[in-house]
Amino acid sequence: MTEFSRRRLMQLTAAGALAAGAAPDIALAGYKPMLPIEKGAHLQMLRWTGFVGADDKHWKMNSEAFTKATGVPVSIQEISWDEVQAKSGLAAQLGSGPDIIMGFYDDPFIYPDKLVDVSDVCGYLEKKYGGFYNIARTYGYDDAQKRWIAVPIGGPGDAVAYRESWVKEAGYDTFPKDFDGFLDLSRKLKKQNHPIGLALGHAVGDANTWTHWVLWGFGGKQVDENNKVTIESKETYEALKYAKALYETMIPGVSSWLDINNNQAFLAGQISATINGISIWYVAKEKFPEIYKDTRNAPMPVGPVGHQTMFNLFSQAFIFKYSKYPNAAKEYLRFMSEKPQMAPWLTAMFGYVTPALKDYAKLPIWTSNPNITPYRDALVDNLPEGYAGKPGRAAATALNDFVIVNMFADVCVHGTAPQEAAKRAAQQLREIYGA
């Protein structure tokens, strides 16, 4: 396995910047604002605390570079990622607060009329960097108003983290690529006393990720394209049966797991595999050298539908209309998305965030280590929150209320029949979607 040292990271960070054609100062020399920046502008930005330390550090460095280039100071507030929605909701309600908010999923569609049109910035970035992935468009482009209401940034993608030696002992040289193989491997690992573990508590990231992945992998959908509830289907029942079988191979206690628990269980050597962002591998590399040597990351297996059905976190940045400096804010987001800034940021994070712009998949960081590569393609077949319906308040509410996670927990933990669990979920979804 390729050894990944601090020196190598520095080389790659430099390479990322140079691939862009420049170190930061040279980039600044070539930087020219597209829009007239308001006099006396200063920006406030609210964002989620980086999942890895290098994220915040490089984001701040890039922001300082923007200040140097434009004279516009940027103050950044960081809060826990699951609190961003509440705080942006407050700002929308009051008509006052940060100029820019970096939110998650379809947050912009909760208050699309209150957001600045950023079509010019997105159009520019699409043209220059090979376009956005479909998921980025879903979360950033408002079809009703025919305009971009958020600048897509990227998503902390998911992949399988597993212990190579235990998987080999179970008879698999590589990690299975389909659902059947994954279940078979999980059963064998359980027999060897190395169970897998997937969060089934109200884990905003992890529980939603894997339950939606299984549901969609069998072709189940909470609603159709017209937001009509369609959760009661044979595809959903099959997904629930599969999840129940998988649950029986898991370590006890996953029904109370939150987002941190699978990381801790993996690093404690209690589980052999889980689905997560790159944080497990990243922390193992920093603090658990023995586990790091045996840790591998692989793409998530594919379900009977025959293509990836991932549900990753996704982040985008939006500007409220109450901002006195919309041009400065737009310029800031454009500047941060340009390669001289984006490349070192992504590289320093070891690819923790999979970027929304396709050209950034060519950065050397993604192929520098085979364990990083699975995260490069996390957004390619990513499906959106509330799939196959439209993004908006109802989809956000269903996700916040853990409707899908609770349906899976009903079957797996409480032994409810799939039909009954789906019926309960359908009832709740009908109330949410108003059908």
Added chain:
Amino acid sequence: MTDRAGWRLWLPLGLMLLFLLLPFYWMVLTALKSQPELLNSPNPWWVFHPTLGNIIGLLTTTEYPRWFANTLFVSAGATLLSVTVSFFAAFAIVRLRFFGARALSTAIFFSYVVPPAILFIPLASVLIKLHWFNKLWALIPIYATFLVPFCTWLLIGFLRSIPRELEEAALVDGASWPRIMFRVILPLSVPGLISSTIFSFTLSWNEYLYALIYMFSSSNKTISVGLTTELMRGDVFQWGQLMSGALLGTLPVVLVYFFFVEYYVAGMSGALKD
């Protein structure tokens, strides 16, 4: 005391101590453990390889000292403001005998039971109009909104327990109301004031919601907000540093209680007599 009486006393006391001190023991253990030991320990109730790395890391790699100073500034300011205002209010209600005083004291108490979660949006509107958003000192008057009602109620009870004859004697001697307030009632109210001070300081020290919503920049964070926003990173929690921060953060409150606990009990007793 017989052996049997001893058991009757010490068994429940011991159980209570165990219940109350266990979280602190767990905090100390976690603060002294390295991350590998936190996750892989043959006995989670003991530290086999204690380290000060978490505490040193907290103090040197985060803005914890700043958060600590912010919390101290806001808590001390809010306490001073609230106890002062509450003393004047309580004195007026109890001693000046004006129409509606009784109803006013009940209304003040009821205003305390309005949850902060309901108040934070209207309060935010006020702050925006005053341009007080993201100003650390703004937390002082904000905290007074929930401290003043309870402290006033507490002091009303305490002041009622002070005999009226004392002020009447002073009035006969020609003292004015302000003089009576500062020279007669204030010295006798010290236990009640200390009780209110401890109460205000503790509540301000632990406050989370308003500090999270109204403060913007990292340099304006208080301990409770700083720890949760900067040491809980997505799905990776820095448990060692979190517990170190929580442990260090309890010290001022512990010290305040340690030195003034007797006054606190006396003040509460006075309030409860009401």
